[in-house]
Every structure is written in structure tokens, then in C-alpha cells.
Amino acid sequence: MTSVSMTVNGKSVSGEVEGRTLLVDFLRNDLRMTGTHVGCDTSQCGACVVHVDGEAVKACTMFAVEADGAAVATIEGQANADGSLSVVQQAFQDHHGLQCGFCTPGMVMSAAALLKENPKPTEGEIREYLEGNICRCTGYHNIVKAIMAASGQDVAAIAAG
């Protein structure tokens, strides 16, 4: 077992993990933060996307020991301090950017990462950025709309969902 310490959503946490412990398992099983989902466990679906030192990564394809000392952000930390939804979360609600909701934590984290590096993405850029996030319900149009809206852009031109 190895000791790891990191911040998760700004809060210092630590624990004992095995070499094989994935970051997503540390979050879900050790910290009991189950907002980050495991969809496929094979790096395909993106439901487990979190931010490590500000960059979107698949938490099922990174070992917990590699996050030692890092600043991790998860879906649980996305809401504003007063409990209201973040701009991205609110946009997903307003534009019905989810149905079953299983992929949503990863979608929101990827969307937040995209808007940080590209505050006004085009529709094409949004769709390309979401290549590693799979949704089996929505057909993506409303997710793209939500992200366009979260960036303060007109969503009228996006295909009807």
C-alpha cells in the first residue's frame, strides 16, 4: 500500500492505495464520491472524466498514485459555493442535455475543460472535443446546444434534438 495525498475539489484528502488502484476507484470507493461514473472501464466512454491539475483525464485510465500531490476536480465540485448550478450544469438542465444522466458527469467535466481552453467554440469544435465522451440517449444535439449556450452563444443553428 502507498500513501497518497491530493486535493479534491479544493479539499485535502489522503488515503492508502494499492498500485493497481485507479483514480476513479479511489474517488468512488475510498472517498465515497460516486458522482464520477464508470461506464466502460476501457477508456472509451468518458463517463469518468475528471480534471487533474486542470486537465481533463479519464479517471479509469490513471492510477491513484499518479494523482499524488495533484489538484483533482470532480462533478461534485462544479456547483457554485451557494449550491446553485454552475453555468455548464445549468445549461445542461435548460437545454435538456441529458436523458438517463449516466454520461453527464463526464460530459459536464469535458465541457468545462473545453470552455476553459476555448471560451467560444464552434459547433464543430464542440463535437470534436466530445469524441471521447459517449452518450447513448441524447443523440448529442442537446448536449452541443447546452455547451453552446454555456459559452454565451446562440443555439438556434444547432440541429433540433
Place this chain on the structure above:
Amino acid sequence: MYAFEIERPGTLADAVNALKGEDAQALGGGQTLIPTLKARLAMPATLVSLSGIGEMKGVCIGDDGAVCIGGATTHAAVVREAAAHYPALADLASHIGDPAVRNRGTIGGSLANNDPSACYPSAVLGSGATIITNARDIVADEFFDGMFATALDEGEVITEVRFPVPEKANYQKFVQPASRFALVGVFVAKYSDGVRVAVTGASEDGVFRWSEAEEALSRDFSADAIGGLEVSADGMIADLHGSSAYRAHLVKVMTGRAVVAAA
């Protein structure tokens, strides 16, 4: 996953030392290795993570103008830091996998794995790059040794890759959309002393140079110059995504597109 140890050295020297342990294997970004471990297709006793070694990260320009990329540099960092110096290389890096994969996956990991459909091997072979390890320098033409095989010795670590910058270059990737690897990818680079064409995704022997196209394009750098050439389907990969004849055809199509885009 089965149980194993992970070491996370802070220096290259410590990593090389740790890799001398029995059944130890280097861990780059893990974007291929971790799924491989989950499937138990590899079962090392110890993983030596290279992600904490600062001296192996980043992009710089050598005295000879070559773009030098640290072995533990992520694809995303190459996109950001190499774009001004070698745009075709940064463009290739920007289409590997997806954004989250690019934030973890590294150039050294990709090259050491030498997946027959990976993008980076084509840029390295197509640029005539040099692979620097903790032990020696290996020229690209001697590095790739067939599917998932390289000239690397046990425990040898890719510390840097040096790319001579061409006059013109372009990479064209026909994406296999489920895996986001190249069904066929072609890297074309025009240097003052000739053109190099490297093909990934197509051959059962992994990345290769298409020498007939190199000769034709060195005489005349235009898509018309390869119009009369044919690529044999012998030895090409065949799977449910494409037959060997389909891949052979794509080699020529993608080469033509790369020449047009580079010119």
C-alpha cells in the same frame, strides 16, 4: 486488475535503476498500457511511472534547428508547444485519441509500444527523426521492428525524440472511428534532400516507408506524381474495418491528400 507495485521516480537515473528490477516495465501515460493490464495482456510485477520526471517533459529547439520533444511529453503539450516550430507534427498530435487521452498519453509511450495503427510512428519515420534513450541514439529507420516491436532493449527508456524540421509536411489520417486510431495514416515530409513518406495502420509489419512514392515525389512534389503507382495488398492488415485491398488503396489516396495539403 491483478496486484502490482508502482514506483514513481523523480529522475531519469532513478527510473533506469528501478527498471532493472525483475519484471519491471515503464509506464508512460498509460493510455494503452492500463487497458492492456486490465485485460491481463501484460502482467509486469512493477510499473515504473515516468510521469514525475520533469527532465523528460517539454519541447525545445536544438542548435541544429531540430524540434526536440521529451519522451514523457503528452500529446496535448506537443500540440501547444510544437505548433509554432513543426505544425504538421502538432496537427498529428492534435488528432490522437480524444482530448482526455491526449492529456495523459505520451510520445515516448506511443513509440515504445509501436502499435501498427498509432499516429506518432509515421511522423518519426517520415521525418527521419532520432530516438534518444538513456543508453544511445537510434535513427528512425532502425527503431521500428515490426508490429509492437522496437529496437529498444529491456529497461531502455526513450528520453527524447529529435525531429529535423522539413520544408513542407502533412499527415492525413483515415480514422477508424471506434478506436480513433488510424485505419490508414500517411505522413509526408519534404526536405531539401528529398521526400519521405511513412505509412501507419496499413501493414502487418507496422509503420513503413513507401519508397516508390518517395522517389516520385522527390522528382515532382505533386499528387499527380504518384498517380501511376500502385500499392500491393500483400502483407496489408485485413480486419472487419477494412480488407487488405482497401487499406492498400487508402495508402495511395491518403498520400495524395497529404501532398496536396502540404504543398
